[in-house]
Amino acid sequence: MTMFNRQLCFGIKNLKKTFGAAAAAFFSTLISFQSLPAIAQCQVERDDAPLEHGMTNLPNIPICVWRNKKEVKPQAIAIAVHGMVMHGGVYDHLANELVGLGFEVYAQDLRGYGRWQFQPSSKSVLSYKASLEDLKALVRAAHNEHPDLPVFLIGESMGAGLSLRAAEAIPDEISGLVLSSPALKRRNYCEPEMVKDVAALFANPVRQFDMVPYIRKFASEDPVIAQETIEDPMVRKTLSLRELLTTASVIRSNINHVKNIPADMPVLVIQGDHDRMLQQNAVVTLLKKLKSTDQTVRWLPGKGHVLIETAHIDPTTLFTVKSWLVGHLPSVAERIAKVSTKAKYHQSDLVELSSIGNY
Numbered sequence: 564m565t566m567f568n569r570q571l572c573f574g575i576k577n578l579k580k581t582f583g584a585a586a587a588a589f590f591s592t593l594i595s596f597q598s599l600p601a602i603a604q605c606q607v608e609r610d611d612a613p614l615e616h617g618m619t620n621l622p623n624i625p626i627c628v629w630r631n632k633k634e635v636k637p638q639a640i641a642i643a644v645h646g647m648v649m650h651g652g653v654y655d656h657l658a659n660e661l662v663g664l665g666f667e668v669y670a671q672d673l674r675g676y677g678r679w680q681f682q683p684s685s686k687s688v689l690s691y692k693a694s695l696e697d698l699k700a701l702v703r704a705a706h707n708e709h710p711d712l713p714v715f716l717i718g719e720s721m722g723a724g725l726s727l728r729a730a731e732a733i734p735d736e737i738s739g740l741v742l743s744s745p746a747l748k749r750r751n752y753c754e755p756e757m758v759k760d761v762a763a764l765f766a767n768p769v770r771q772f773d774m775v776p777y778i779r780k781f782a783s784e785d786p787v788i789a790q791e792t793i794e795d796p797m798v799r800k801t802l803s804l805r806e807l808l809t810t811a812s813v814i815r816s817n818i819n820h821v822k823n824i825p826a827d828m829p830v831l832v833i834q835g836d837h838d839r840m841l842q843q844n845a846v847v848t849l850l851k852k853l854k855s856t857d858q859t860v861r862w863l864p865g866k867g868h869v870l871i872e873t874a875h876i877d878p879t880t881l882f883t884v885k886s887w888l889v890g891h892l893p894s895v896a897e898r899i900a901k902v903s904t905k906a907k908y909h910q911s912d913l914v915e916l917s918s919i920g921n922y
Contacts, residue, residue, distance in 0.1 A: 646720025650677025
């Protein structure tokens with residue numbers, strides 16, 4: 564940390580006394596950003612076939628990895644989990660931003676989505692259960708590769724639901740959760756077109772349901788984001804009745820896994836108040852069941868369902884995610900304490916991080 568940053572840190576205490584915690588936290592976040600690599604100094608490398616390029620510790624599934632081309636040791640790992648119909652690559656913009664802050668980012672394709680669509684039929688089956696096992700394997704692989712680094716899960720929609728389930732299953736391996744538009748309770752619509760489509764599905768259960776009109780109407784308040792999703796060749800455009808019912812069942816049961824999230828796990832929830840896909844008031848239920856003593860909620864006025872799975876992330880949303888993550892990076896001492904005492908570390912391998920409070 565520079566002498567300038569040390570002076571600022573000393574001044575934070577006085578700021579807190581004079582102007583309150585909000586002002587102090589704001590300046591703390593700025594200090595933390597200063598202590599991390601600048602985006603302009605970072606060359607981001609995206610690898611869509613990491614197993615073929617030497618990362619053989621990863622599970623054998625479609626994964627995207629974003630990292631610094633300069634082979635600088637990362638300061639944290641972020642694993643991004645996509646939602647229904649999406650794929651791991653939709654996190655490209657967010658991942659590039661996080662690599663610029665010292666993160667290494669992984670994003671898998673959930674079973675049945677993304678590159679799984681083009682696998683033989685026996686492998687392309689939609690399965691959230693298998694996707695959860697993939698996610699847990701990915702978390703463990705990240706820990707094996709970087710045992711001294713924190714691992715954060717970032718999930719949107721169904722990806723937030725799977726992140727909750729993973730945090731319940733392997734809490735000791737996850738340092739925090741970012742839950743965007745968490746899939747907890749579907750909206751129920753009785754529009755004529757939807758009633759007609761659902762009736763047609765039940766009449767012919769093997770028929771594929773066209774998702775494009777619903778993506779256009781419900782995915783985002785921003786037509787640019789909706790069109791981006793529709794034009795993405797890796798986004799799945801059709802689902803069967805069985806797949807729709809399976810998805811609805813998983814969404815309903817996601818809330819049951821909230822109560823088992825440990826009290827010491829930090830959680831950020833971001834939710835738009837114009838979400839037309841899910842009921843945003845389910846977030847209130849989430850917070851009531853959540854035992855975490857470090858909860859941050861950001862309501863985003865005028866925003867719809869897709870918030871971070873896009874190249875058009877709102878700057879306020881992006882700042883919220885980035886500053887929360889930076890604010891929850893552990894200190895060097897905390898990192899070392901979490902790894903085996905048998906491990907040997909060189910001070911030059913560790914990057915000093917500012918320890919800041921909630922903002």
